[in-house]
Amino acid sequence: MPQLQQIDTFLSQVVWLVLAFVVLFVVLRTIALPKIQATLEARRDRIEGDLDRAQTLRQEAEQVLAEYEAAMAEGRDRAQSVIRDAVEDGKARAAKAHDALAGRLADDIRHAEARIETARDEAVGNIREVAVDVVQAASQRLIGGRIARKSAADAVDAVAGR
Amino acid sequence: MAGEKQGPLDQFTIKPLVQIDIGGADLSFTNSSLAMLITVASVSLFLVVGMGRGRLVPGRWQSMAELSYEFVAGLLKETVGNEGRRYFPWIFTLFMFILFGNMLGMIPSAFTFTSHIVVTFAMALVVFTFVTLLAIAKHRLHFFSFFVPPGAPKLMWPLLIPIEVISYLSRPVSLSVRLFANMLAGHTLLKVFAGFVVALGAAGVVPLLFIVALTGLEILIAFLQAYVFTILTCLYINDALHLH
Numbered sequence: 001m002p003q004l005q006q007i008d009t010f011l012s013q014v015v016w017l018v019l020a021f022v023v024l025f026v027v028l029r030t031i032a033l034p035k036i037q038a039t040l041e042a043r044r045d046r047i048e049g050d051l052d053r054a055q056t057l058r059q060e061a062e063q064v065l066a067e068y069e070a071a072m073a074e075g076r077d078r079a080q081s082v083i084r085d086a087v088e089d090g091k092a093r094a095a096k097a098h099d100a101l102a103g104r105l106a107d108d109i110r111h112a113e114a115r116i117e118t119a120r121d122e123a124v125g126n127i128r129e130v131a132v133d134v135v136q137a138a139s140q141r142l143i144g145g146r147i148a149r150k151s152a153a154d155a156v157d158a159v160a161g162r
Numbered sequence: 163m164a165g166e167k168q169g170p171l172d173q174f175t176i177k178p179l180v181q182i183d184i185g186g187a188d189l190s191f192t193n194s195s196l197a198m199l200i201t202v203a204s205v206s207l208f209l210v211v212g213m214g215r216g217r218l219v220p221g222r223w224q225s226m227a228e229l230s231y232e233f234v235a236g237l238l239k240e241t242v243g244n245e246g247r248r249y250f251p252w253i254f255t256l257f258m259f260i261l262f263g264n265m266l267g268m269i270p271s272a273f274t275f276t277s278h279i280v281v282t283f284a285m286a287l288v289v290f291t292f293v294t295l296l297a298i299a300k301h302r303l304h305f306f307s308f309f310v311p312p313g314a315p316k317l318m319w320p321l322l323i324p325i326e327v328i329s330y331l332s333r334p335v336s337l338s339v340r341l342f343a344n345m346l347a348g349h350t351l352l353k354v355f356a357g358f359v360v361a362l363g364a365a366g367v368v369p370l371l372f373i374v375a376l377t378g379l380e381i382l383i384a385f386l387q388a389y390v391f392t393i394l395t396c397l398y399i400n401d402a403l404h405l406h
Contacts, residue, residue: 002174003279003346009176010280012189017281020198024205025255032209033251036231039216039224046218 264384297402
């Protein structure tokens with residue numbers, strides 16, 4: 001087995017092993033490892049930074065949403081109160097207008113009734129005059145003599161009073 | 163080499179490519195050294211080129227580079243905790259070095275430097291020494307309480323303490339032999355069955371199919387052994403930091 005027979009090569013093998021290993025160590029220590037570490041760190045920082053930013057943005061979005069909802073609620077309340085005021089105002093104005101109209105109508109009715117009353121009284125008075133005239137004219141035709149207006153009026157009153 | 167009979171173990175032969183002799187010591191640049199340098203270059207390219215400019219949304223290659231980083235980082239965090247972070251560059255280098263050494267060894271005719279006990283033992287010994295020094299630096303003499311199992315009756319100490327000491331001292335052996343033996347066995351088995359393919363002629367399809375399956379298994383083992391070596395190192399560091 002050459003591993004145990006070529007003892008004269010042992011020194012060379014070990015020396016070259018140490019040399020190769022040290023060279024590799026120096027290369028990795030000074031070039032490769034810093035590069036890999038920097039890359040991994042940069043990636044980790046980037047990911048953490050992105051996560052942080054996402055977190056901040058999310059919080060901001062939540063805050064904006066809360067503000068929006070508060071504004072919406074306030075607007076809704078204000079709208080409700082405006083509507084309520086308007087409705088009450090309208091109701092009050094309608095009631096007032098209704099009362100005024102009712103008063104006016106009552107007045108009109110009263111006036112009209114009074115006018116009707118006077119007109120009827122007038123008409124009733126006129127009917128008596130006409131009846132007296134008719135009595136006078138009829139008696140003149142029938143009896144050929146003119147009767148006194150007073151008598152005619154008494155006759156009419158007597159008939160009308162029956 | 164041509165015409166020479168090749169055994170299944172010949173793949174492990176160290177062949178000098180450039181003779182280097184410093185003060186009488188043979189430090190030749192060999193096929194093993196070449197495999198190590200290719201591993202170093204591959205890991206460096208894989209990570210440095212793969213990371214490119216370090217895009218925020220990674221491509222496939224960058225994902226793999228990041229995956230290997232996070233795999234080892236997760237391993238270290240799970241076994242040692244946050245205190246282990248300072249050892250990460252070493253652990254990561256260790257994992258990538260063994261993983262790529264094993265994986266590149268799976269390329270046919272490539273040399274697997276982790277199949278040599280001296281290499282794995284050297285690595286295990288460094289881990290062992292480092293971990294022991296770390297434990298002593300952190301806990302001073304209290305470190306030796308590590309060899310006393312907690313809650314064991316004093317009567318048992320003479321028996322238990324030698325066992326604990328032996329098991330502690332055998333760590334570098336088990337750590338190195340595990341990796342070495344796995345690589346050795348896998349590659350040897352592949353070559354043995356490869357020999358059958360030629361020897362059996364038309365019936366050689368059967369061992370050929372077996373080799374295909376075995377190659378898949380070996381790739382799994384190549385990863386697994388790198389993982390095991392690394393996680394054990396992490397566990398030893400954890401022991402050193404926390405004792406028990």
